[in-house]
Amino acid sequence: MQTERVVVVGAGLMGQGIAQCAAQAGYAVKLWGMNEGELERALQNTASSAARLHAKGKIKDDAQAVLARIEPVVDLEGCGDADIYIETVVEDLEVKHRIFRTLQRLAPPTAILASNTSTIPIGKIAAATNCPERCLGMHFTSPVPMMPVAEVIRTSATTDAAFGRAVAFVRSLGKEVIHVQKDVPGFVFNRINLPSNVEAIRLVETGAASVEDVDKAMRLGFGRPMGPLETADMVGLDTGFNALTALYAETGEEKFRPPELLRRKVQAGQLGRKTACGWYLYDAAGARIGVASLPD
Ligand SMILES: NC(=O)c1ccc[n+]([C@@H]2O[C@H](COP(=O)([O-])OP(=O)(O)OC[C@H]3O[C@@H](n4cnc5c(N)ncnc54)[C@H](O)[C@@H]3O)[C@@H](O)[C@H]2O)c1
Known part of the structure; x- marks a missing residue:
């Protein structure tokens, strides 16, 4: 069965990126947002991202052609005719339940x-x-139009046919697939990455190594383009803290326990690039100008 029509539910950071990738791949997309303002912002971001990718020769269609395939909608009731629905609303089980009940x-x-x-x-x-049997995870990473990979996660109830269609769909967006065969907390990306971030923060917390040396160790020692703390500044320390809190509550596993230093930084509003202060300090143009002091 061929996928032709896609509905993306949620027009935030991830929803707009996924809708853009599907439109770039030629799918007819409906993008649901909470209100017109959110959808307008999402389409503006999509237009500038697609224009940049087109100018660099990374996508064949121009921004106008990509946008023409995305229909913004505020009423989900008009979205009953798609092959794949991708939910990207806020990380809240109650809200996701409501959306899935409506989609069903x-x-x-x-x-x-x-x-x-x-x-x-x-x-x-x-x-x-x-x-x-037709529910699964499709976990993209940010920024979606730039990242070359996504995870597809099955539960014990997901059929082979549904899993295979989801894998084929992600590949059709030009992305590699990580096949997650069990519904383990954190899937593959976060299960490997978050405990390593916790360890990076604990090294700073105990005074074993500086912020800069922790990042340098992972950049130069392991060939990562960015260290874990500079990456955290980009993602948002609050986002990382919330993910760890959720996984720790879910599993009780020590490796996901949010470090006290991270909690204090979030409480102090040191959230990363978005507040010009996280593990590092940034000037108004976003250039890094030093290391932030640790909160009391
Ligand atoms: N940001 C990331 O790097 C990232 C990466 C992978 C997965 N995710 C996941 O993707 C999902 C969305 O994340 P995001 O970063 O795009 O968030 P976001 O805050 O940018 O967007 C969230 C969306 O949820 C909608 N929303 C908020 N409250 C709602 C409600 N009560 N009912 C219906 N919709 C509501 C908002 O209008 C918005 O469209 C989350 O599940 C998150 O865990 C995020």
Whole structure:
């Protein structure tokens, strides 16, 4: 069965990126947002991102052609005719349950229902439906139009056919797929990356190494383009803290326990580039100008 029509539910950072990639690949996309203002901002971001990629020769269609394939909608009820639904709303189980219940009611019975959740087990989201066999995880990373890979996660109820269609869809966006065969907390990306971030913060917390040396160790010692703390500044320390808190609550595993220093930084509003202060300090133009002091 061929995928032609895609609905992306949620027009925030991830939703707009996923909608853009699907439109660039030629799909007819409906992008649902909470209100007109959110959708307008999403389409503006999509236009400038697609224009940049087109100017660099990375995509064949210009921004106008990409935008022409995205229909913004504020009423999900008009979205009953798609092959794949990708939910990208806020990381809150109740909200995701509400969306999945609506999708189960209005989507064709053959459609795939995917969630882009970072930390909630797919089985818990699918439990709100009576069609867990066609529910799965489709976990993209940010910025979606730039990143060459996504995870596809199955539960014990997901059929081979649904999993295979989701994998084929992600590949059709020009991305490699990480096949996650079990619904483990954190899937693959976060299960490997977050404990390593925790360890990086604990090294700073105990005074074993400086912020700069921790990043340098991972850049020069392991060939990473960026160290874990400079990456955290880009992602947002609050986002990292929330992901760890959710995974620690889910698993009770020590490796996900948010370090006290990270909690203090978030409480102090040191959230990374967006507040000009995280692990590092930034000037108004976004250039790094030093290392931030640690909060009391
Ligand atoms: N930001 C990342 O780097 C990243 C990476 C991978 C996965 N994710 C996951 O993707 C999802 C979305 O993240 P994001 O970064 O795009 O968030 P975002 O804050 O940019 O967007 C969230 C969206 O949810 C909508 N929303 C908020 N409250 C709602 C409600 N009560 N009912 C319905 N919709 C509501 C907002 O209008 C918005 O469209 C989350 O599950 C997150 O864990 C995020």
